[in-house]
Amino acid sequence: MLDTGIYITILVIALNVYLQAIATQAAPLKPKSVIPKDFSPQVTPKVPTEPTKLPHPDRLLPPLKTPTSPSPSFPLNNNLELIIVKKFEVTGSSVFSDRELDAITTPYLDQPLSIVELLQIRTKITELYIDRGYITSGAYLPEQDLQKGIVKIQIVEGGLAEIKINGLTRLNEDYIKSRLVIATGKPLNRNRLLEALQLLQVNPLIENISANLSPSLQSGFNDLEVKVTEAPTFSLPITLDNSRTPSVGSERRQIQLNESNLTGIGDRLSLSYSNTNGSNAFDVSYTIPFNPYNGIIGMSFGTSVSNVIEPPFNILDITSNSRNYELTLRQPILQNTAQDLALGLSLSHRQSSASLLNGLIPFPSIETDTDGQTRVTALRFFQEYVQRSAEEVFAVRSQINLGLKALGSTINLTAPDSQFVSWRGQMQYVRLFAPETLLLLRTDLQLSDRPLLSQEQISFGGQDNLRGYRQDALLSDNGLLLSMEMRIPLLRLPEIIGLLQIIAFYDFGTVWNHQAETNPDPSTLASVGVGLRFQVSDRLTIRIDLGIPLSRIFAEKKTLQENGIYFSILTNPF
Incomplete structure (x- = not known):
């Protein structure tokens, strides 16, 4: 004290x-x-x-030069007689509802259609995917019997087979990959992928980033090659x-x-x-x-x-x-x-x-x-x-x-x-x-x-x-x-x-x-x-x-x- x-x-x-x-x-x-x-x-x-x-989106992720949507396996024979379509069966879509797909196919029901017109319907479905950013997905006509008036359209939704990262020196590759994986789930969407690349571009750890999509050896899939310059x-x-x-x-x-x-x-x-x-x-x-x-x-x-x-x-x-x-x-x-x-x-x-x-x-x-x-x-x-x-x-x-x-x-x-x-x-x-x-x-x-x-x-x-x-x-x-x-x-x-x-x-x-x-x-x-x-x-x-x-x-x-x-x-x- x-x-x-x-x-x-x-x-x-x-x-x-x-x-x-x-x-x-x-x-x-x-x-x-x-x-x-x-x-x-x-x-x-x-x-x-x-x-x-x-940067411009096309510099981050250039558009695909060639479509990767599936080609039709149905034999293209324009001399086939016209058929009356009673029903379209569209399968394989996890993105669009039946109502959205029916909006494309319903106008063609109960009228004579040629094979060319059937392929045009398939193309419209593919364009619906591409317009929403699903650039590696599409529709095709599988082999089938059209005499019953039922037309089957198969959708293949594309995904990524592999992500390749180039240019890294100190930054762990998983740092980039993990941020791209969450944006590249199946079906692959270009808009989501582009947004993930843009977020990486403004990341203070990255000076510059660009990517390219290319067809993969695995059918229906693409490879993503990413080039990174660290900041x-x-x-x-x-x-x-x-x-x-x-x-x-x-x-x-x-x-x-x-x-x-x-x-x-x-x-x-x-x-x-x-x-x-x-x-x-x-x-x-x-x-x-x-x-x-x-x-x-x-x-x-x-x-x-x-x-x-x-x-x-x-x-x-x-x-x-x-x-x-x-x-x-x-x-x-x-x-x-x-x-x-x-x-x-x-x-x-x-x-x-x-x-x-x-x-x-x-x-x-x-x-x-x-x-x-x-x-x-x-x-x-x-x-x-x-x-x-x-x-x-x-x-x-x-x-x-x-x-x-x-x-x-x-x-x-x-x-x-x-x-x-x-x-x-x-x-x-x-x-x-x-x-x-x-x-x-x-x-x-x-x-x-x-x-x-x-x-x-x-x-x-x-x-x-x-x-x-x-x-x-x-x-x-x-x-x-x-x-x-x-x-x-x-x-x-x-x-x-x-x-x-x-x-x-x-x-x-x-x-x-x-x-x-x-x-x-x-x-x-x-x-x-x-x-x-x-x-x-x-x-x-x-x-x-x-x-x-x-x-x-x-x-x-x-x-x-x-x-x-x-x-x-x-x-x-x-």
Whole structure:
């Protein structure tokens, strides 16, 4: 148990810090805003800035040069006398109903027909298959006795005998085959096969893919030969920006190592280290596909150590430590070139602690236990939907968070603690008006059923969502963000694949707590601004923004970020 004199010393220091804050005309920071928010609920992956352009279907899968539907075995003798057809017996179809086939044959009943006309009926049935994409299926007239007025038409539905994959170096052949097999069941449909090839074409592991169908030695079947060029899977992005809270140093340096095909099965490993003048963070994640429908299991771990270096609070030697563990299952249930719908479930456990005087005293807060620690265990059920075309991308993400009493989570007599329910909904829309001329719209909404721990609250302010204000200027249980951004090209440099864009934006954010007396003041902020973005292929991206606050907020302006100036430099040497 600490001596009473130590507590008195701490109170004196805290009072001195408060008086210094008033003397420098800086609004006193609340404990929540002093300690950096190291971890926040997962947000929507960024929507592509331009819709993906797919190659022409005939380049992915050229049309068959010669039909592979069966030839008639019935002897072609045009001199045979006409016959009166009383009934058509069409067998072998698993695709079309009797009603659909009768629509072709019924008009020819009870009238004299020649052999040529019978073959025309067979051809119409074959064309029905081909028009629906079943290019290797067809009908024929087997040997039969026509004198009874009954005509038998046999349908042969074609399939694939073999899939041959060429061009792979590191990627496992089964990764490609399994995604084609689910689209090439019998009867073979060109449209389904083409869609599977298009999905593989936009797969980040594949640079280019094309396929050819050819007749197989096995009657009624075809062989599929696929040529694949793998995309580079290793990247080492290096980032410099001022996206962190000034309390731990706003300038951030980050290096990230990504390998998207670690063992050849499409598994991804990501390692990241970032630091500021007052913080260090390390993150690692690993995802592995578990079925050909692009279902994945992901595991991640993150840890960070932060020290408050912002005067006058730096004399208190405030230190915080955070750890985050997460296990995620994500499964697309609808996936094609125009839209994706996926469901996912994450189990996360986050623990953090804060202290004064280099760990001597736990940081005082109603959220923590007596040791200054907070633990949150939660189930997070999310739904993601993306719709895309040549001119636009629309993405929506919904996430329901359910706090659990498990794994030693923080349970207090009154909220906030680890037992909560919250919902977060996010939307992004990208519209391409002309080459490199983009409109980006974004919304972010969080609602909760009770007061939340700070690491579960929604935060606005800073480079990512409310420019013109410092990072995490608003932190609350509930919040709404609206953002609009326009990018217009100023200069193109084809020799280096360079592009310079001017940016105009408007941001609006408002927050509210369950207890009105604890609402931030002000609780609503807005800003406008301009920026420049320069990109050289995918190797270098430089961006600088100037945010102009439209709401008055009382705070010092010691850093570029607090003056509404944001910069980021991203380079990818590999």
